[in-house]
Amino acid sequence: MQEKTMQQASPDSSVRASTRRSAKACAAAALLAAGAAMALLMTGSTSAREPFTPEELAEQQKALLAVVDHGRDLWHGSLPSMSTNGLACGNCHPDAAASNPQTFPKYQADLGKVIALREMINWCIQVPQGGKPLDVSGDDMVAMEAYAFNLYRGEAIAPGLASQQTSPIVVKSGVGYPKKGSGIGYDKGTGLGSDK
Amino acid sequence: MQDMKNLSRRGFVSISGRAGLTTLVASAVGVNLGLIEVVSAATSGKVTPFRFAMISDSHLFSIDDHKFDGMMADAVDQVMAMKPLPDFVIYGGDIAQNGRDDQLKKGIKILSKLTMPLKVIPGEHDWYLDMGEAWRGHFGKPTWSFDHKGVHFIGMNSILVRDFWTKAGLTPEQRMGVMEMLESPIAGPWGVREEQLEWLKKDTKGLRPDTPVVVFTHSPLWDYYPRWNFQTEDAPEIREILSKFDRVMSYHGHVHQTVYNKIGNMSSVGALSTSWPWPYPDVKLEYPDMRMNRSDPGNIRDGEGAQYIDLEANFQGTMHYDPFNDDMLKPAIKDGFKV
Numbered sequence: 001m002q003e004k005t006m007q008q009a010s011p012d013s014s015v016r017a018s019t020r021r022s023a024k025a026c027a028a029a030a031l032l033a034a035g036a037a038m039a040l041l042m043t044g045s046t047s048a049r050e051p052f053t054p055e056e057l058a059e060q061q062k063a064l065l066a067v068v069d070h071g072r073d074l075w076h077g078s079l080p081s082m083s084t085n086g087l088a089c090g091n092c093h094p095d096a097a098a099s100n101p102q103t104f105p106k107y108q109a110d111l112g113k114v115i116a117l118r119e120m121i122n123w124c125i126q127v128p129q130g131g132k133p134l135d136v137s138g139d140d141m142v143a144m145e146a147y148a149f150n151l152y153r154g155e156a157i158a159p160g161l162a163s164q165q166t167s168p169i170v171v172k173s174g175v176g177y178p179k180k181g182s183g184i185g186y187d188k189g190t191g192l193g194s195d196k
Numbered sequence: 197m198q199d200m201k202n203l204s205r206r207g208f209v210s211i212s213g214r215a216g217l218t219t220l221v222a223s224a225v226g227v228n229l230g231l232i233e234v235v236s237a238a239t240s241g242k243v244t245p246f247r248f249a250m251i252s253d254s255h256l257f258s259i260d261d262h263k264f265d266g267m268m269a270d271a272v273d274q275v276m277a278m279k280p281l282p283d284f285v286i287y288g289g290d291i292a293q294n295g296r297d298d299q300l301k302k303g304i305k306i307l308s309k310l311t312m313p314l315k316v317i318p319g320e321h322d323w324y325l326d327m328g329e330a331w332r333g334h335f336g337k338p339t340w341s342f343d344h345k346g347v348h349f350i351g352m353n354s355i356l357v358r359d360f361w362t363k364a365g366l367t368p369e370q371r372m373g374v375m376e377m378l379e380s381p382i383a384g385p386w387g388v389r390e391e392q393l394e395w396l397k398k399d400t401k402g403l404r405p406d407t408p409v410v411v412f413t414h415s416p417l418w419d420y421y422p423r424w425n426f427q428t429e430d431a432p433e434i435r436e437i438l439s440k441f442d443r444v445m446s447y448h449g450h451v452h453q454t455v456y457n458k459i460g461n462m463s464s465v466g467a468l469s470t471s472w473p474w475p476y477p478d479v480k481l482e483y484p485d486m487r488m489n490r491s492d493p494g495n496i497r498d499g500e501g502a503q504y505i506d507l508e509a510n511f512q513g514t515m516h517y518d519p520f521n522d523d524m525l526k527p528a529i530k531d532g533f534k535v
Contacts, residue, residue, distance in 0.1 A: 076377055086257040086293060091472055094378040094424055098475035098490070110494040128496065184364035184382055 064146065067139075071147030074140055084130040089121075089144075092128070101148040117145055241406035243511050244345040249275045249504040251307075252288030252449035253469030255321060256299045263496060264471045265302065267520070271470040271502040272309050274518050282504055283344065284312050288449030288467050289319025289355070289414035295372050297330040304334060315340070319414040319449060320355040320386070320425075324375040325368050328353075339392055341399050347408040347507060350399065354413035354428045354448075357386045378424045378474070385422055386415065387429035396437050408511040409444045416466060417446045418459055421477035426451055435462055445513055445535055447505070454517055454529060456486040463535045465505075465515050473499030485528035488517075497521055505535070 052060070075096070077088035093099045104117035111123065118141050122133035134141045254268040275285055287307065292299035300322065307314055316335045318328060328338065338353035360382055361371040374382045388396075400409070411417070417434055420426035428434070438444045439461060446464040452474040455466035473491045481487070491499030501519030508514075516532040517525055 085259060085262060087472075090377065090379070092493075093475065097477065110492075124493065128493065184360045184366070 064150075067143045067146045068150045070140075071143035071145070071150075074144055075147050079140065082125050082129060082131040082134070087129045089124060089129075092124075096148040096151045099148050100152075101145065102152050117148065121145070241404060241408070241511075242346050243408055243507055243509050245506070245508050246345050247278070247280060247282045247504055247506050249278065249282035249285045249502060250288055250447060250467050251275065251285060251470060251502050252467040253290040253319065253452055253471055254303060254306075255290055255293040255469070255471040256302050257293050258296050258298050265306065267470045267497065267500060268303065268306050269309070270497075270520060271500075272306060274502045274520075275310060275504070278504055278518075282312060285310055285314050286351070286412050286447070287314060287316040288412065288447070289317050290321040290449060290469075291316075291319075292322050294376065295322055295325030295330070297333075300330055300334055315342075315349070315351060315412070317351045317412050317414055318353050318355065320357075320375045323353075323355060325372040339395055345507075347410055347511070348400075348403060350396070350409065350411040352388045352392050352396070352411070352413050352434075354388050354415045354417075355386045355425075356389045357383045360384070383425075385427060385429040386425055387431070388413070388434065389430065393430060393433050393437065396434065400437065400440075403441070405440050406442050408507070409438060409441050411438070411444060411446050413446070413448050415450045416448045416455075416457070416464055417462065418457055418464055420451070420455070420457070421479050424474070424477060426477065435460060438462065443511055445505075453499075454486055454488040454525070455481070456483045456515075456533070456535070458482070463513075465535055467503055468499070468501045468517055468519060470500050470502070485526060486533070487526065488519075488524050488529075489526060491524065495521065499524055506532075 074082065075088065075093075076090040077083065082088070089096075089099075099117075099120075101117050104120065105114050107113070108115050108120060108123075111119075115123075118134075118136050121141065121144050122136065125131045125133050134144070251268070251271045254264055254271075256262065256264055256268065275282065285307075291303035318331050318335075318338050322328070322331045332338070339351065341348060341350045343349070357375075360366075360374070366374070374380050403409070411434075413428060415428045416426055417428050417431040419431070441461060444462040446462055447467065448464065449467045449469070451466040452469035452472060453466060453476060454468065455464075455476075457464045473488075475490075476487055488499065497520040499519070499521070501517065501521075503515065503517050505516070506514045513535040514532045515529075515535045517529060519525060522530075
């Protein structure tokens with residue numbers, strides 16, 4: 001429900017409002033008609049006002065990282081319709097490297113126009129991967145963007161010229177996202193995966 | 197050790213003529229990989245100039261007429277168009293994407309167009325579905341050496357990780373899936389491990405320090421970017437064992453990009469893939485001019501290709517990347533560079 005709400009009301013304030021509401025309120029909102037849900041988001045604007053309590057911030061972060069985690073799985077081939085040739089985004093962009101999300105919107109020479117990251121993602125899905133594009137405003141696309149941007153958070157903005165390799169953020173093993181620890185190998189269940 | 201003279205084209209073809217092509221090429225490759233043990237004398241330190249070529253990282257899928265099939269075939273065609281032809285070809289690992297036998301067989305069929313001997317080392321994508329069973333069935337031992345025209349060549353399996361699957365109860369497919377993901381946090385760093393280190397000590401024990409030595413591994417023998425296993429965990433031990441030689445050359449796959457480094461007496465060169473290019477990790481390189489241009493995402497053939505190395509009498513080597521698309525190379529490496 002939370003992701004669906006985010007899809008319907010993508011501006012940041014609405015997202016923050018939706019994440020602040022309690023799980024119970026979310027469940028109740030799920031039963032409302034779409035118009036009523038939108039109204040609830042709009043009238044809940046006071047709950048998006050800072051400062052947030054530590055509990056509220058933790059809830060917001062948890063919601064964000066759940067979406068990042070979903071994006072990480074999509075990035076690595078969890079949705080079969082995104083590829084007909086076995087390739088996933090991670091084949092060319094491990095850790096989202098060289099995807100340079102912070103440089104979008106930008107002029108894309110192959111397409112001859114300025115595009116947003118989500119259009120570039122769909123181009124990659126359709127051309128190198130031969131797959132079916134994602135709904136540009138859907139949950140899956142939000143998750144793809146969340147994964148890429150999360151790994152680049154804090155990186156200085158730089159042009160992603162094709163002739164110049166821009167640098168990805170360096171992430172230690174597993175700390176780019178709080179993937180739940182598998183308890184195996186070097187991923188020993190801490191959620192960080194780097195405690196070798 | 198085995199001498200490459202036993203692996204002449206004539207011998208290779210004669211083996212190939214006795215059975216179906218795919219099986220026969222595999223048989224010939226098997227001969228290459230130490231099924232015949234030949235003890236050779238330590239080399240004299242002088243090299244009779246020759247060329248060898250390298251193809252790597254084709255990542256073939258179990259899909260008919262996949263684009264990577266044609267790109268691997270194009271690399272083979274480029275090798276066969278080289279003048280002069282290389283004396284032999286090294287395959288740097290990752291013929292397969294998911295370790296499936298049909299993928300290995302498809303690769304062997306494509307490689308069968310090569311008329312010179314072929315030497316093969318495994319990559320992680322070849323190995324972790326069945327722990328190398330199919331690969332060894334086709335290619336024999338993954339650890340080998342031979343002498344050719346004064347040079348001692350060594351191949352090792354550098355993608356051995358610690359057992360993360362038994363206790364977790366993973367299926368072979370799940371194990372392979374973990375290894376397929378470059379940035380997977382689960383498997384941890386890989387290496388050649390103790391048995392191959394002991395083998396390396398024995399293999400090189402009788403060789404003089406002025407022996408020219410070339411070593412092939414799937415991964416680089418230096419800590420390039422461990423998170424993506426652009427490393428070999430026991431590379432320091434390998435370099436220590438080989439430190440007695442005046443000069444050692446290391447050629448590796450896995451990185452899908454042009455890269456060069458030098459540590460002590462060892463120079464290290466990465467091979468282009470025939471499938472896709474990996475981006476450069478955020479690492480300060482000692483030789484940044486050796487990097488290739490960023491690939492055009494709209495051109496599937498940009499950033500891949502084959503390569504060849506010319507070795508001269510004094511064991512000077514010249515590395516030539518032979519990409520599908522020439523303008524991917526920067527000036528420092530466009531016309532070859534000394535290694």
